[in-house]
Amino acid sequence: MASKFPSPDEFDDQFLTCAVCMLHYRDPKILPCLHSFCKDCLQEWATKQQPLECPTCRIQVSLPDQGVDGLKTNFYVNNLLDFAAAKKGAEPGVPCQVCEGNVEGSKSWCANCAKLMCESCTQVHRKFPLFEDHEVTNEETLKAEEGMSKFHPKRHCQKHKKYELEFYCESCKALVCTACTVVDHRPGKDHNPVELATVAQTRKETLRGLLQDIEPRLKEIEASVEEVETKISNLDFAREEATVRAEAYFNKLADLLQKRKREIFSQIDEQCRVDGKALQIKKEAIEFELTGLTSAQTFCQQAVEHGSDVHVLEVGNQVQTRVETLLTKQLDLESDWSEFQFVENTALVDLEREVDNFGGIMTSVDVSKCEVAVKPAIKGFECFAELTTRNQQDRPCATNSKAVKTNMKDPSGKTVPTQVQMKSEGLWEIAYTPEVTGKHGLEVKVNSQHVSGSPFIVDVKGNPVLTIGQKGNGVGELNGPIGVAVDKEGNIAVVERYNKRVQVFDGHKGHSLSTFAIDGENPFGIDVDSGGRILVTSWGEDHGLRRYSKEGKLLDTFKPDCLLYPHGFAVLQDGRMVVLDNKQKSCLLLKHDGSIIREIGKGHLKRPAFVSLDESRGVLFVTDSSANKLFAFDLEGNLTLDFSRQGGNGGKLKNPFGVMVDPAGNIIVANSGDGRVQIFGADGRFKRTVATVMGGSATGIALTTDGYIAVACWSAHCIELYKYM
Structure with a gap:
């Protein structure tokens, strides 16, 4: 329940205590959710948890580039701790912290020295020129009811230590001192320093409005x-x-x-x-x-x-x-x-024939308003439908599990086992694993009544679930698809070797959305950056890495001296890029402007093809089509893993090309030599083969936003989408 906000003098130790270490705050830092914790506690918490969550409200926190150090300091709590210490020190019988005597008489607190001083020491302190700028609070202020409101030690500029922070540069959104307004924040078109009180008053009015x-x-x-x-x-x-x-x-x-x-x-x-x-x-x-x-x-x-x-x-x-x-x-x-x-459903005279219907629990569920959503179903995978039970007001409401009955039949009439589980208030998950393809019937009842639309037709498909394109150079056709990428909207972008273009398809229905021509003799790799721009590599004559807008307009061309024969590549969230150079037999980690940071994999790679990044672990995975291997390096260039499977079919790498890391850390590899798409664990352990693609040659791969693998089928001139988990 809400309660009256206490004054600073009424705050107890709990308010001044960090919820992690249960001690008084030490250099408290403020998270975006406005909860404060000790700096050291947050740093330790961040090492144990990724992504970082607030220890109190569990909201995910995105730390600034400087980490915990970049968070705002809770100076209010710091002031309160100092005030509490000073007020306690001003009590009778507490000796002066400078002369270590004189327990009688009034005392003052120096915020700069963090010392409690008797009257004599205070007078001496004031006479020293070195201490003339120190904030000294007398005992009357400390004991006054509004004492804390006046207890605000001066804040000094980090760059000009002798000057107080007296201005706010509205252009830079930074607190500055008088010297800053002359040097770094001189008034003009780029800077607008304003007195603190003026800006602070406006900000307070805004906050007061929010409080209301x-x-x-x-x-x-x-x-x-x-x-x-x-x-x-x-x-x-x-x-x-x-x-x-x-x-x-x-x-x-x-x-x-x-x-x-x-x-x-x-x-x-x-x-x-x-x-x-x-x-x-x-x-x-x-x-x-x-x-x-x-x-x-x-x-x-x-x-x-x-x-x-x-x-x-x-x-x-x-x-x-x-x-x-x-x-x-x-x-x-x-x-x-x-x-x-x-409620009584049946009269006693009908006892013998109506025993199963005797009694029941009447709930607020209105079956006429219940809904069932059938999700795409794939043979051999656990599939789901969702039931929403609603009341007469058409709002989701709970009921008991025995009130929900489901039954599924495959095309031959065979029963397919189903399981029902309540996921949240009014939302039920119906799970089943179909063994055959074709149209299945799903019957759903609530309180012995059919939900509207029951039985529902569930069209179970096999793998691949969708095939996009066929050989040709028209819209929706493909010729030599080699690289594939998926944007944030779930659209699939394909680079075509022989048509020398990029074509973007709807990831759900497979129809073409747009196409644009690209420069370079032999286009190869493709990726989409965090801004939705499309980047493409090409090798041979006029080689390079080019960035295009969503509409296909050429924005940038990168041709650094270190880049000779670019193949597969990937772009990081911060704009850095990893490009495989087939001629130099290495990976090049580049800045967002194309300048090189470091070379990775030299001496290990023979003919690198494609690369995928696991940014959560800072690891890049590289396929080597000549060595029939998969390599893993960290971004510092250290080799962390390499493996090859030459014997038997399970996990065999034959001219591996496309590679992708899924959110669970599984490594998915596509073989251009035999068309198999296979899954390996993070340690390189083979798990299973997802599929063998049409035409027997798989090149680039990408993960769609709804959990499918999009595979470029080189020989069949199409893109196939496979369910894999």
Whole structure:
């Protein structure tokens, strides 16, 4: 629940304690979610967890380039710690920390020296020219009710140590001193230094407005939590009432109904458990949002009411972004739970023929509003359909698992086993593994009633699930497809050797979206950078690496002296590139402008073909078509793995070309020599063969956004998509 925000003097040790080490903060750093932790604690946490998550709210954190050091410092907490120490030191009986005596009389605190001084030492301290700029707070200020609000040690410029931070350069969004406004931030078209107080006041007004918006949202969420708690407390009453009514009914049926009686009790208990679980999940989800908003409110109010101008300017944008994100986030605050009860479905006179229908649990599910979504199904793989159970208000709602019945038949009428599992409130996953291709029938019932559309037709396909293109030079046709890449939208870009063009296809339906001609005699590798631009290599005459816009406009051509015979390549998220040079028999790690960083693999590679990057581990995988090997190097150039499978069919590498690393760390390799696409573990251990492609020659490969492997089939002049996991 929300409570009145305490003054600085009322903060206890818990507020000043790091949630990781449970000690007072040491150099507290602020995460984007506005939670603070010791710098050392965060650095240790970051070494154990990738990606980094906030220890409190579990939100993923993207650290700046400087790592934890680049996070904002929570100067407000630092000031509070200093203030608490100074205030405690000013209590009677505490000796001066300079002369180590004089426990009587008033005392002052020097923020620069972090020392408590008696009156005599304070006078001496003020006389030294070296200490004339030190911040000294007297005992009256320390003990005053508004003492903390006046306890703001001056902040000095990192570059000009003697000068305070008195200006804010709006162009650079940086705190600067007087000297900076003359040297690095001179007023003009590139810099606009403004006095701190002016900018800070504007920022505070913005934050005050956000604070006003937070309060009604907090009340709304709190009310929802209370409503869910009330419904949770009513579960036992609903169970008791339903059980009593069921007991009275089944006692009349005697021995004949004992079995059905136990089934009904089981349904009641399960309904209570399911509802309780769903409501508990709902409560936790709402409380999670409440915690995040309350935390942001606390931090925002700290900044507005007690933060210095410097602190407000340092964290204001961050606070504003966090609060605005929370305020605009769409929340589902409705629990949608209705009390269940036992109902009599059959009169006693119909006992013998209606035993199985005696009794039941009536829930809020409206079968007419339930929906089933059938996902693409592939022979031999676990496949899924999703059932959404809804109430009369057309909102997802939970029910007990016995109320959901499924049945699947293959084309011959044989039953295909299905499993039903509730994934979240109102969402059910129906899993099955078809053994044959063709149209299957999936029957779905809720409370013994067919869901609209049941039985559903599920068209089970084999591998490949989609074939794109055929030989030719027209739109949608391919001639010598060698490299393939997938963009963020799931479209498949193919570079054609003989048509000397790039053609982009829809990754779901396979129709051509666009084509554009490319320069260079022998195009080979292709990749898409983080901005959606397409990069293509070509070897031979007019060789190079070229970058094109999505529309096919040539943007850049890279022809560094180190690049002689470029083949496969890959681009990193930060814009760096790894290009294989077939003539130099090595990999070239290049900057985003094409200049070389280092050469990798020299002395190991004979005829490198394609490369794939595992950026999470900083490893690149290279196929060597001449050596029939796969090599792995780190970005520093160290060899970490190489393997070859020459004997037997399982895992044999025969002129390996395309290579890709999936999110689980599996290595997928395509053989141009026999067309096999195979999966290996991160340690090189062979797992299985996915397929042998049409035409028997697989070149480039890529992973689609929905989990398929797109394979360039050189001899068959097409792209094939395979399900592999």
